[in-house]
Amino acid sequence: MTIEQAQQTVDQWIKTHGVRYFNELTNMAILTEEVGELARIMSRRYGEQSEKESDKEKDLGDEMADVLWVLICLANQTEVNLTNALEKNLKKKTDRDKERHKQNPKLK
Numbered sequence: 151m152t153i154e155q156a157q158q159t160v161d162q163w164i165k166t167h168g169v170r171y172f173n174e175l176t177n178m179a180i181l182t183e184e185v186g187e188l189a190r191i192m193s194r195r196y197g198e199q200s201e202k203e204s205d206k207e208k209d210l211g212d213e214m215a216d217v218l219w220v221l222i223c224l225a226n227q228t229e230v231n232l233t234n235a236l237e238k239n240l241k242k243k244t245d246r247d248k249e250r251h252k253q254n255p256k257l258k
Contacts, residue, residue, distance in 0.1 A: 153233045160222045171227045181220040188213040 151159070164171055172180065191208050194201040225232045251257055 153236065154231070156218075157222055157226055157232060160219060161226050164223070164226075171223055174224065174227055177220055177224050177227070181217065181224065184213070184216040184220055188217055 171177065188210075191205055191210055191213055193199055194205055195210070222232070224230075225235075
């Protein structure tokens with residue numbers, strides 16, 4: 151699935167099953183909540199905190215997909231083409247950082 155197809159699929163799902171998009175501020179709050187859930191799993195599974203029993207069954211991919219879903223909703227409702235935005239962002243990063251990371255002694 152391309153990013154464009156994902157945006158279309160989410161939009162169709164919202165129109166078919168979701169009635170309408172939540173407003174942008176509600177979706178921003180939901181995105182923050184979903185990122186927090188992902189962060190909890192990451193910090194406990196890969197960080198220094200011990201993982202709680204209740205978190206051991208959590209599907210990391212599903213949590214990432216929740217974040218992506220809400221981000222796509224926000225993009226759709228604010229008329230952002232994520233394919234174009236990502237391509238532009240990659241160019242910006244390449245132009246700005248093409249040598250910076252290679253010269254970073256912390257990454258050696």
